Amino acid sequence: MIMKPVKLLLSFSLIAVLFTSCYTEVVVDDYEEPTISINQLLRSYELWYVDINKTIGYGETPFLQKAFTVSFRNGTLYANNNIVGLGSTGNGFGIAVADYDAYDMILDVNHDIDGFETFDVFQIDNNTIELYNPNNDTSYFLEGYQRSTFDYDFVFYDNIHYFLQEYEAWEKTYTSEYGAINEFDNEMFLQFLAGGDDSTFRSSQSENGTPVDLLYWNYTGVYGVGDVTGDMYLKTLTLDYDSFDNEYFELSVINDGKIELFHPASETVYEFVGRGYIQYLKKTNAKGVTTTTDKMRKHRKDKVENPRENTRQ
DSSP states (O other): OOHHHHHHHHHHHHHHHHHHHHHHHHHHTTSBOOSSOHHHHHTSSSEEEEOGGGOBSSOOOHHHHHOSEEEEETTEEEEEOOSTTTTTGGGGTOEEEEEEEEETTEEEEEETTTEEEEEEEEEEETTEEEEEETTTTEEEEEEEEOTTTOOHHHHHHHTHHHHHHTEEEEEEEEEOSSSOOOGGGGOOEEEEEOSTTSOEEEEEOOOTTOOGGGOOEEEEEEEEEEEETTEEEEEEEEEEEETTEEEEEEEEEEETTEEEEEETTTTEEEEEEEEEEOOSSOEEOTTSOEEOOOOOOOOOOOOOOOTTTTOOO
8 A cells, every 4th residue: 555655656756857858958959068167168279260140139249240250368358350460460369359257157258349248158069159148139159160270261261341341442553564445444542341231332543652541532332242153262343333334353362461353354454452451459549549440240141039038047
């Protein structure tokens, strides 16, 4: 008579354990429970690539929106915010942009310009982490790499439009002797503007050597950068001067400060040199005051609601 209640109690206990196990599987299916501390996790890779296209949520965290990579080094956060110098600035780490503190799978960042942000950290797999910002309900996904295996060239050429924006202007310094005379021969400066929809350019016919702040911009239009199938290092550049007459070029990068434009219609080759390099994060003016230039990566094609909302207790 005593055994029946015991068996019944054991049955309820078994059901409860099974139910708890099933529930646990559903909750942790989105990420792996870390077996190392958060600091060990953040330092397990030298570079974390910010995959902007995988961002979930409608908010924006400015310093992550600007960064191509971030690195966590003994309480200092480094970032590669520029395409110019990618792979060489700061020995590949970029520049110091913030202090951070990591504990209990929480990351607190005190950014030099953007101020304080806090994140819940989730390990998605062996080289992917999610930084969830509960203040704007947005998640950023970072992929881990070592500097020796990171494809800096791919990031550079996959973001050429940002490279064009990292100079205040591009000055024409060479025009080939061969090639038919065409209207673009008269254009001496180009400018690719950051912000907005990242598709606005200006052109100037001011004389060579004119300081950037004294340039007269003759025209403002829309531009586009495209890929060439089978050649990662060659791009196309289309300058829309009006609805009937676009200027089309093949764009090659000579170095971090010089580009070549080949104009197939006239078979003319032009070279442009960047003037007025813009370092994103901070610039110091004559009074020693730190300022910043706004530039946000905008590759996010589809913003969606974030299932992490209100997960922090």
